[in-house]
Amino acid sequence: MTLNVLIVEDDHDLAETLAAQMENFGHRSTLVDNGQKALAVVGDDAFDVMILDRVMPVMDGVTVLQHLRAANLNLPVLMLTAFGKANQKVEGLEAGADDYVVKPIDALELNARLNALVRARHWTTEDSDTIRAGGIVVSPTKYRAWRDGKSLDLPRTELRLLTELARNAGAVLTRPMLLEKVWNYDFEPTTNIVDTYIKRLRKKLTEDGSEDPITTLRGVGYMLNK
Structure with a gap:
């Protein structure tokens, strides 16, 4: 599955690493370094999924999620963060994240999680399991x-x-x-x-x-x- 991924990450080196990993899996990536830029571009292209950093300047990841969901934008979002405490995970999920991953994450696992999020939105209708x-x-x-x-x-x-x-x-x-x-x-x-x-x-x-x-x-x- 080839994905169009929006990477929202203010750490330049990490963003470039993520983009390289996505390219290795055959995906296309767009990089932005803060939440406001993410909201500005999210409607300009047919993104399949977003990798969203939690802590960023200008606008943090939780606020980005709140704006996305308030606008009824159902783009799958994987929140990537250094914060792994239960209450922080709950806050991210409650804001509208589809998945919440603590850094660092193996590239194979990241790709599998992204594919799973996208597949969840594109299954064909069948009556065999209802x-x-x-x-x-x-x-x-x-x-x-x-x-x-x-x-x-x-x-x-x-x-x-x-x-x-x-x-x-x-x-x-x-x-x-x-x-x-x-x-x-x-x-x-x-x-x-x-x-x-x-x-x-x-x-x-x-x-x-x-x-x-x-x-x-x-x-x-x-x-x-x-």
């Missing part, structure tokens, strides 16, 4: 979802969240259960990452005026209606 809940259909192995026959453009984490809700439709999933199943966390983060992603998912499911299919049980968790 979960149905009312008008919602999810194909977890194909990374696709539909509501009332209309395709839903969901980033990977939102799709995983919808998959778990659909798989357990009619039953309440607590926040700790969702953290474990969707984010693979065995701890309770200090941020409201589950609530944030439920809000994003609701917006996608109801943007055409459809009824909200997710029920909130305050203080307990969420349930997808059958």
Whole structure:
């Protein structure tokens, strides 16, 4: 798979190294050294994926992500950072990152992660593996979802969240259960990452005026209606 990669990294040497690695895998790269430049060019070319540094001058990576997602730009983003603490990872994912990797990373692993992010957005529709809940259909192995026959453009984490809700439709999933199943966390983060992603998912499911299919049980968790 040949990718068009936007690399947002203020460390010139690292940016050049990443670009060389991408070229070795047959990919094309565009380099920018701060967040404002990234937002300026992201709509000018058909980028397949973004490698985004977390700490940069002018505008940091988390802020870039917040602007991208607020503008409903669903470009897959891999956040590359020196910060590996759990709360920092949660903050990056909560801002809209599809993956979060601590430097340094092996080139083969980086390429595999980028390909996985892009594949998640381009699976073809098949009915061989589906979960149905009312008008919602999810194909977890194909990374696709539909509501009332209309395709839903969901980033990977939102799709995983919808998959778990659909798989357990009619039953309440607590926040700790969702953290474990969707984010693979065995701890309770200090941020409201589950609530944030439920809000994003609701917006996608109801943007055409459809009824909200997710029920909130305050203080307990969420349930997808059958």
